[in-house]
Amino acid sequence: MTPDRVLVVNAGSSSLKLSVLGSADQILASLDLDPWHGEGPTAEMAAFVAGLNGVGAVGHRVVHGGSRFRGPVLIDDDVLAGIASLTDLAPLHQPRALAGIHATAALLPGVPAVACFDTAFHADLPETAATYALPEEWRRRFGLRRYGFHGLSHSYAARRAAEVAGLSAERRRVVTCHLGAGASLAAVSSGRSLDTTMGFTPLEGLVMATRSGSVDPGMLVWLLNDGRLSVAQLADGLEGSSGLAGLAALPGGSGDMRDVRAAADRGDHNARMAIGVYLHRLRGEIAAMAAAMNGLDALVFTGGIGEHDPALRAAAATGLAFLGVAIDDDSNGAALGDTDISAPGSAVHTVVITAREDIEIADQTRAVLRKGTAT
Secondary structure (H helix, E strand, C coil): CCCCCEEEEEECCCCEEEEEECCCCCEEEEEEECCCCCCCCCHHHHHHHHCCCCCCEEEEEECCCCCCCCCCEECCHHHHHHHHHCHHHCCCCHHHHHHHHHHHHHHCCCCCEEEEECCHHHCCCCHHHHCCCCCHHHHHHHCCCCCCCCHHHHHHHHHHHHHHHCCCCCCCEEEEEEECCCEEEEEEECCEEEEECCCCCCCCCCCCCCCCCCCCHHHHHHHHHHHCCCHHHHHHHHHHCCHHHHHHCCCCCCCCHHHHHHHHHCCCHHHHHHHHHHHHHHHHHHHHHHHHCCCCCEEEEEHHHHHHCHHHHHHHHHCCHHHCECECHHHHHHCCCCEECECCCCCEEEEECCCCHHHHHHHHHHHHHHHHHHC
């Protein structure tokens, strides 16, 4: 039997979000723990679960599925071991996902749980998009490939945007822009990921809040040579003090786009440059995603920045007019929730979509349980 009520568990590197979705994907209850350090089950979690009046299944977001997990799976001891084995690929996130799984299992014994992987949406990338131009022996020995991330968000946003824009089945070439503290794009053609900006790790691709995005690998080798930087210094810098934070160099080191934009509005040169670099990379990567599909039918903005920064959307669209992108200024400025902000007659639909990974996780969880019941 397909469960009507699904508890969705989204364990981040420093937070835990719980939400219960009903049969129509409405949120019936929610709890955000921030900070959350992987402990549990906490008293807050126990009280929350006790007040739910029962759930039929639990769906967990897991950042990395590696090459093994190419779709959602029912969690058992073997799956738990597989998730743990991928910790070196996502050291901040895999342990927290496991902690969330164990905590909710303790509170809901006997309730089936499903792992939904952020990498799975990109598991079937075309070989040409997934393969690095590295020695074959390295690729085989270490499993080096482009995995991609934010797949749960990209999958939902592309599907929902097609509904909002009324795209026909023949016009489903969608570039989804998941823009938050972490950011990535995906080229989604008729529901299939054909390319994405993140790669073996979530560092590749766009400029992000504190992550560098793509940089010259030769420069990194140079920095490691002759003791200029240690491996730990390089890793910490690329992950935690680069991106908007490194470019804007604000007091306190903030990489929050809201802080950077406020500083830019005050005339801060570094902040203005930071936004300019961010936009330069964003426009170029959107064009690259469109090229992977031989065209573009819809451009989608989602995530914290994508949903709430109309100035960024307008600036990005201005640089993409050659692709047929044009937005309506009034619609863009007033956009709340799922909204088509395209200019009348524009060749490409531009759509703002509220990020709803929870819906994607609940849908995948129900699908796994339906399949299990059928067999």
